[in-house]
Amino acid sequence: MSESAVVEVRNARRAFGATVAVDDVSLEVGHGEIFGLLGPSGCGKTTLLRLIAGLEQPDAGRILLNGADVTDLPAHRRTVHTVFQSYALFPRMSVEGNVAYGLRAAKVPVAEVRERVTEALRLVGLAGKERRHPHQLSGGEQQRVALARALINRPPVLLLDEPLAALDAHLRREMQTELRRIQREAECTFILVTHDQDEAFSLCDRVAVMFHGRIAQLSPPDEMTRRPATVEVAAFVGRSSVVPAVWSGGRGLVAGTWPVAAESATPLADGAPCALVLRPRQLRLNGSGGIAGRVAHVAFSGDRYEATVQTPAGPIRVETDDPPAGAGTSVFVDADGSPAWAVSAANVPSD
Amino acid sequence: MTIRRIRWAPIWLGLIVVFLYAPLVRVGLNSFNANEIGTSFDGFTLDWYRAAWNDVTVRDSLRVSLVLAAIASVVSTTIALGVVIGLRRQPRLRGLSRMLTAGRLLLPEVVIAAGIAIMLPLFGIPLGLLALVIGHVVFLTAFAIVLIEARAAGQDPRLVDAAADLGASPGRILRTVVIPDLSPGIWAAALLTFLFSFDDVVLSRLLSNPDTPTLPVTVLSLINRRISPEIDAIGTVVLGVGLVVFIAAALIGRAGLATALTGGRERR
Numbered sequence: 001m002s003e004s005a006v007v008e009v010r011n012a013r014r015a016f017g018a019t020v021a022v023d024d025v026s027l028e029v030g031h032g033e034i035f036g037l038l039g040p041s042g043c044g045k046t047t048l049l050r051l052i053a054g055l056e057q058p059d060a061g062r063i064l065l066n067g068a069d070v071t072d073l074p075a076h077r078r079t080v081h082t083v084f085q086s087y088a089l090f091p092r093m094s095v096e097g098n099v100a101y102g103l104r105a106a107k108v109p110v111a112e113v114r115e116r117v118t119e120a121l122r123l124v125g126l127a128g129k130e131r132r133h134p135h136q137l138s139g140g141e142q143q144r145v146a147l148a149r150a151l152i153n154r155p156p157v158l159l160l161d162e163p164l165a166a167l168d169a170h171l172r173r174e175m176q177t178e179l180r181r182i183q184r185e186a187e188c189t190f191i192l193v194t195h196d197q198d199e200a201f202s203l204c205d206r207v208a209v210m211f212h213g214r215i216a217q218l219s220p221p222d223e224m225t226r227r228p229a230t231v232e233v234a235a236f237v238g239r240s241s242v243v244p245a246v247w248s249g250g251r252g253l254v255a256g257t258w259p260v261a262a263e264s265a266t267p268l269a270d271g272a273p274c275a276l277v278l279r280p281r282q283l284r285l286n287g288s289g290g291i292a293g294r295v296a297h298v299a300f301s302g303d304r305y306e307a308t309v310q311t312p313a314g315p316i317r318v319e320t321d322d323p324p325a326g327a328g329t330s331v332f333v334d335a336d337g338s339p340a341w342a343v344s345a346a347n348v349p350s351d
Numbered sequence: 352m353t354i355r356r357i358r359w360a361p362i363w364l365g366l367i368v369v370f371l372y373a374p375l376v377r378v379g380l381n382s383f384n385a386n387e388i389g390t391s392f393d394g395f396t397l398d399w400y401r402a403a404w405n406d407v408t409v410r411d412s413l414r415v416s417l418v419l420a421a422i423a424s425v426v427s428t429t430i431a432l433g434v435v436i437g438l439r440r441q442p443r444l445r446g447l448s449r450m451l452t453a454g455r456l457l458l459p460e461v462v463i464a465a466g467i468a469i470m471l472p473l474f475g476i477p478l479g480l481l482a483l484v485i486g487h488v489v490f491l492t493a494f495a496i497v498l499i500e501a502r503a504a505g506q507d508p509r510l511v512d513a514a515a516d517l518g519a520s521p522g523r524i525l526r527t528v529v530i531p532d533l534s535p536g537i538w539a540a541a542l543l544t545f546l547f548s549f550d551d552v553v554l555s556r557l558l559s560n561p562d563t564p565t566l567p568v569t570v571l572s573l574i575n576r577r578i579s580p581e582i583d584a585i586g587t588v589v590l591g592v593g594l595v596v597f598i599a600a601a602l603i604g605r606a607g608l609a610t611a612l613t614g615g616r617e618r619r
Contacts, residue, residue, distance in 0.1 A: 055512050075515040076524075082516045088509035092531050101527075102517035153518065 005064070006031050006156050006189045007052060007080075012061035014047055021047040022058070023213035029157070034183060034190040036204035036221075038197060040236070044213040045193045046085075049159050052191065054078045066156060076105070081150040082159040086166050087142050089134040095121070095145050096130035102153040120148040123185060125178070140171045147179075151186050158183075160192040164199055176203055197237050201225075209233050225279075227265065231345050234277040239306075243313040245276045245342070252276040252342050255312040258291040260335050264342040277341040280306055280319035283333055290334030291316075295327050309333050375590065382583035389580060399584040408569055409585060415559075416549055416566040419480060423487035424545035430488065431495030431540060435503050435533070436525065448496070455493035460553045463490060468557040479560035486554045491547055495540035502536030535603060542600035546593055 005028040014022040021044040029035045037045040050056035052063055054075035062071045070078050081102065089098050099120055103113045121127050124144040134142055143163065150158055163179065164172045180203065183190050194200050200207045201221035208218040217229040225238035234242045245252030247268040251259040260276055268274055285307065293311035300306075307324040309316050309331060316333055318324070325331060382400070386393035403409050438445050455463065467486045468478075476482050510532070514524040530537070555565040564572070566589065573582055 053516055055516065075512070076518050076520055080516075082513070084509055084513055084516075088507065088513040090510060090513070090528060101514065101519070105514075105517055105519040105523055149517065 004030055006033075006066060007191065008062075008064040008067075009048070009052065010062040010064070012048070012051055012058045012063065014044075014051060014056060014058050020044075020213050022051060024061070025210075025213070025215055026061075027208055027215065027218060029189060029191055031156075031189055032187065033206065034180070034192065034204045036200035036207040037191065037193045037210060038200040038207050038237075039195065039210035041195055043210040045195075045210050046161055047213075048210070049082070049161055049191065049193050052157075053080050053082050053159055055082075079153070079155050080157045080159060081153060081155040082161065083143075083146045083150045083163050085161040085163075087134075087146040089142055089145055089149070091134055093133075094130065095126065095132050095134070095137070098134065098145055099130075099148045099152055101149060106153060116152055117148075120152045123151065123182060124148045139167055140175065143167065143175060144178075147182060151182070151188065154186070155188065157189045157191060158186075160190060162194055163192060164194070165196070172199070179203060201237075209236060211236075227341055228277055228343065229265070231275045231343050234275065234341075234343060239280055239317060241278045241280070241314070241316040242275050243278065243311075243316065244345075245274055245313075247272045247274050247342065252340065254291060258313075258334075260340050261337070262340040262342040264344065266344065268342060268344055273345060275343045275345045277343065278316060278335070279340075280317045282336050282338045282340065283316065283318040284336055285309070285318055285320060285324055286332040286334050288332050290332045292330065292332055295325055295329045295331055297327050298324055307331075378583045378586045379590070381580050382587045384580060384583075387580060389583075399580040400588075402579075403581045403584045403588075406581070409566070409573075409581075411563050412566045412569040415480065415483075415563050419483050419487065419555075419565060420545045420549040422484050423491055423548040424541050426484065427488045427491040427495045427544050428499075428537060428541045430492050431499050432530075432533070432537060434492075434496050435499045436529065438500075439503070439529075452493045452496050455490060456497070460490065464554045464557045467554070471558070477560070478558055479563070482558040483555060483565065486558045487548045487551065490551075490554060491544040494547060495544050498540040498543065499533055499536040502533050506532055538603040539600050542596050542603070546596050546600075549596075550589060550593065 007027075007029040009025055009027050012022055012025045013020070023044070025044075025048060027035075037048060039045045047056060051058050054063075054070070054073060054077075058071065062069055064070065065078065065080065090101065093101070096117055099117050100113050103116060108116070117130065118127070121130065124147050126141060126144050126148065129137070129141070134145065137145065143166070147163075160179075164175055167175060176199065179190070192200075192203065201224075204221060206219065207221050207224055208215045209224065210216065211232055217224055217233045219227075219229075224233065225240070228234035228237060228240075231242055234240055243254055245254045245260070245262075246256075247253075248259070248270055250261065252262045252274055253259050254276060260278070262276055264274070291311050291313065293309040293316065296308045296310045296315060298305055298307045305320045305323055307318045307320060309318060311333060318333055380392065381389045383395050383397070384392050385396040385398070434448060438448055464486065467482075467489060471478075471482050471485070476485070506529070510528050511524055514528045515521075519527065550567055551565075552567045552571060555568050556571070559565055559568050566585070570582055570585055573579070
């Protein structure tokens with residue numbers, strides 16, 4: 001992997017005063033990959049992105065691009081370009097001026113500049129808007145200008161900081177598809193920062209979840225929801241319910257009464273406290289069997305129902321095809337037989 | 352009761368406007384008045400302008416004032432721009448700079464002027480244009496810093512990040528992003544410092560070469576000798592110059608802002 005890594009971060013650390021924004025983070029991003037940095041706001045994902053861009057210097061650790069150590073290179077000497085959150089377009093320059101900025105900084109001949117600007121604008125679907133100014137463009141168009149501007153120098157890696165956060169839901173879905181197409185056409189590696197797991201999961205080949213400056217898990221999206229590494233990851237990603245249990249003979253015993261078949265990454269000792277990650281889809285509502293509870297509320301999500309059931313082990317979300325019993329009804333929750341996921345935990349959240 | 356208050360408001364406003372501008376109108380009218388004492392308007396004449404123009408002292412001091420204002424404006428705006436750009440790199444010095452700037456703006460001008468007048472001979476600098484330039488620059492740099500800083504405060508720091516990220520060297524970022532964005536502030540500073548320098552009395556009074564004083568100093572000494580419509584003529588010209596520069600500053604400030612913020616949006 002080291003051989004083909006386009007970006008490599010080795011034990012990077014960056015603190016602002018007493019706050020450690022990035023704490024001993026290491027990761028490798030391969031060529032042509034869309035890599036996601038996911039986490040709640042303040043988890044250090046944007047700082048990590050700025051370390052890679054060179055806009056921030058690490059207190060410790062190294063940053064490598066295509067195998068070369070660039071830690072001591074300032075941002076303008078690195079071949080990495082960024083699409084900034086809310087774009088940071090130059091307000092006094094036209095679309096053409098914005099997009100050509102990187103080429104002019106690199107002293108590319110005038111004729112080639114014109115040609116490549118036209119090509120870049122075509123790539124992002126903004127052909128013919130060269131003379132406009134940023135304030136004359138819609139949010140989606142500004143986003144495309146930012147993309148064209150960052151892609152024009154053909155960087156091996158493009159960094160995107162919350163690229164879709166400023167767009168409305170409809171435009172966001174459209175741009176997700178667009179981003180994939182542009183990434184393929186430009187043959188570029190993308191590293192994108194987002195706090196939106198749906199965005200990360202639908203776009204990215206691999207995702208790193210960060211909490212408090214550290215990577216809690218780095219894996220493909222489906223593995224992250226099915227096999228979360230920690231309770232924190234399980235609670236942050238997906239819509240699974242996390243309940244405390246005690247490990248006992250290949251099963252997690254929930255609330256002392258409900259055994260649920262489960263798998264875990266590392267073998268657990270009998271009697272060890274653990275957390276069970278229960279996917280709404282692997283649970284069902286019964287008249288009897290499983291764990292007793294009371295329906296707290298029911299949500300309709302497009303084509304299925306999701307009932308939140310208050311149980312002695314905490315709230316558990318269950319997905320059903322048919323409308324479940326209304327709020328206040330006593331029900332039993334049981335697993336459909338497929339194994340749940342168990343995470344070893346000394347301190348399982350009590351709620 | 353309410354109705355009466357509403358009726359009074361424009362009258363008060365009218366009185367204030369008259370109080371503020373009547374003297375200027377009187378100066379303007381009197382400069383064309385054939386009656387020397389100005390007790391009544393006895394016909395239109397340009398004699399006073401002719402007299403002022405033919406007065407060698409007045410002409411010389413107009414030249415001194417214009418040269419001084421031009422140099423002082425360019426030098427103080429350049430220094431201020433340097434300070435503002437420097438502060439972006441060394442934000443820790445911002446407090447110190449603010450204190451020094453505020454100090455120069457708050458201290459009575461006459462105190463600063465006296466201080467400079469005492470200091471200059473120590474460096475072997477005689478009273479005259481060089482002394483005037485130094486004095487005006489010390490004072491006007493503070494104004495220019497305030498004007499340019501106000502513009503810099505509204506600058507989006509991410510634009511600098513974006514430029515660096517796209518491969519622009521620090522010098523290129525200054526040229527293509529930072530300074531163009533500051534330009535309305537820079538122009539406003541250049542024009543207003545020109546204006547302040549042009550009609551400054553206190554500093555100029557203490558630092559002028561007695562043989563070639565600045566225009567306001569000359570006018571002051573003319574008034575001491577005799578009140579003549581010649582002074583009204585000079586005053587009207589100065590007022591005209593001031594108005595032109597002030598309107599230019601306002602227009603440039605607006606135009607600059609317009610491109611950056613509002614104008615384009617209105618156009619859309």
